Amino acid sequence: MQTNLADWARVSELGQEADEILRRCVHCGFCQATCPTYQVLGDELDSPRGRIYLIKELLEGQEPTQATQMHLDRCLTCRNCETTCPSGVEYGHLIDIGRKIVEEKVPRPLSQRLQRALLRKGLNSPLFAPAYKVGQAVRGLLPASLQKKVVEARPTGVRPDTRHHVKQVLLLTGCVQPTMMPTIDSATIRVLDRLGIGTQVAQGGGCCGALNFHLDDQDAARVQMRLNIDAWLPLIEAGKIEAIVMNASGCGAMVVEYAHHLRHDAAYAAKAQKVVALVRDIAEVVAPHAQALAAQLDTTRLPKRPAFHPPCTLQHWQGLRPLSEDLFVKLGLALQPFTETHLCCGSAGAYSVLQPEISTALRDRKLSQLNAAKPDLVLSSNIGCIGHLQSGTEIAVRHWIEVVDAALL
Numbered sequence: 300m301q302t303n304l305a306d307w308a309r310v311s312e313l314g315q316e317a318d319e320i321l322r323r324c325v326h327c328g329f330c331q332a333t334c335p336t337y338q339v340l341g342d343e344l345d346s347p348r349g350r351i352y353l354i355k356e357l358l359e360g361q362e363p364t365q366a367t368q369m370h371l372d373r374c375l376t377c378r379n380c381e382t383t384c385p386s387g388v389e390y391g392h393l394i395d396i397g398r399k400i401v402e403e404k405v406p407r408p409l410s411q412r413l414q415r416a417l418l419r420k421g422l423n424s425p426l427f428a429p430a431y432k433v434g435q436a437v438r439g440l441l442p443a444s445l446q447k448k449v450v451e452a453r454p455t456g457v458r459p460d461t462r463h464h465v466k467q468v469l470l471l472t473g474c475v476q477p478t479m480m481p482t483i484d485s486a487t488i489r490v491l492d493r494l495g496i497g498t499q500v501a502q503g504g505g506c507c508g509a510l511n512f513h514l515d516d517q518d519a520a521r522v523q524m525r526l527n528i529d530a531w532l533p534l535i536e537a538g539k540i541e542a543i544v545m546n547a548s549g550c551g552a553m554v555v556e557y558a559h560h561l562r563h564d565a566a567y568a569a570k571a572q573k574v575v576a577l578v579r580d581i582a583e584v585v586a587p588h589a590q591a592l593a594a595q596l597d598t599t600r601l602p603k604r605p606a607f608h609p610p611c612t613l614q615h616w617q618g619l620r621p622l623s624e625d626l627f628v629k630l631g632l633a634l635q636p637f638t639e640t641h642l643c644c645g646s647a648g649a650y651s652v653l654q655p656e657i658s659t660a661l662r663d664r665k666l667s668q669l670n671a672a673k674p675d676l677v678l679s680s681n682i683g684c685i686g687h688l689q690s691g692t693e694i695a696v697r698h699w700i701e702v703v704d705a706a707l708l
């Protein structure tokens with residue numbers, strides 16, 4: 300794609316980076332076929348190619364409007380288009396740049412600013428946990444729409460003391476997971492313990508930064524990234540941990556890109572690279588021990604017909620779907636095939652709150668594909684997808700590590 304950047308874009312780092320990405324696009328449109336928003340809305344401007352044009356026009360000097368912002372907002376940042384693109388267009392990085400520039404030029408209506416600020420501050424606040432627990436306690440009394448957003452409390456079981464293991468890893472538990480689904484972290488700690496791996500719970504900025512980053516506050520996200528790096532790097536440099544484990548693929552996808560997000564930060568760019576080098580999804584940590592773990596499972600306690608929904612942050616961002624599915628099969632999980640496995644379920648962080656119609660349409664589309672496989676349980680790798688899918692089905696949706704933990708002999 301030929302570009303003719305405006306002067307301000309030509310001299311800015313972001314403008315130059317965006318230009319390099321734009322030039323790789325050959326307008327072929329292959330990405331349209333796998334874009335969930337284009338599938339649902341059928342509007343070129345809600346497709347990757349359409350959004351790429353909008354960002355190109357922006358960099359060439361056209362003033363963005365609220366309509367530009369709306370089309371960029373509607374993108375789920377699922378990166379399905381990146382997986383499909385034959386030219387290697389890094390759409391994910393391009394939309395980050397486009398959104399940042401539009402955010403600076405187009406003031407949002409007050410209602411949107413309030414909603415986004417409430418989500419950013421609320422989910423990152425120490426008050427989130429007590430408020431959510433109250434919600435769980437009165438869940439049965441809540442209106443149906445709200446009830447679906449509050450996950451039923453489940454017992455977490457005992458977390459073993461694993462400090463004696465020679466091999467130690469750091470676990471990022473994130474901002475909302477310890478409150479909404481603490482069972483995932485407990486299961487992770489128990490399964491790793493069986494493999495002779497001790498788990499230390501990470502301190503730092505709490506959140507990986509994804510929440511702020513995708514809610515118009517990239518600077519606040521970078522503050523959280525630096526806090527995390529400051530907390531984790533001393534453990535790495537002292538040789539106290541061998542990996543930083545992610546059991547939410549949404550957080551993992553963010554943290555593996557810390558070096559990219561801090562590339563212009565002279566004080567943190569190299570530190571971020573050291574951290575990123577040790578980041579592993581829980582499936583990557585367990586995979587080398589698949590055989591040993593399988594021997595410790597009571598297979599009669601595994602679901603008979605599980606279906607696996609691979610989150611976009613696992614399959615399109617991190618390319619870890621084949622590794623994960625291979626692991627599950629080795630552990631004795633007979634995965635049931637279904638169609639459109641590449642499509643987003645509509646969760647996408649805060650997207651289900653900000654774009655409820657598109658999000659619900661995608662969720663229901665995903666559930667109808669899943670239902671066709673008649674699963675007795677739906678597995679996934681990310682808290683957001685798990686909660687979102689669960690809000691539309693009676694079939695249990697669980698993180699795969701919980702299912703493996705429940706089958707431990």
Ligand code: SF4
Binds near residue numbers: 373379
């Ligand atoms: S990231 Fe997903 S929603 Fe956004 S343009 Fe690409 S395929 Fe479409």
Ligand code: SF4
Binds near residue numbers: 326380388
């Ligand atoms: S598939 Fe890639 S090259 Fe083709 S239009 Fe989409 S982004 Fe551009």
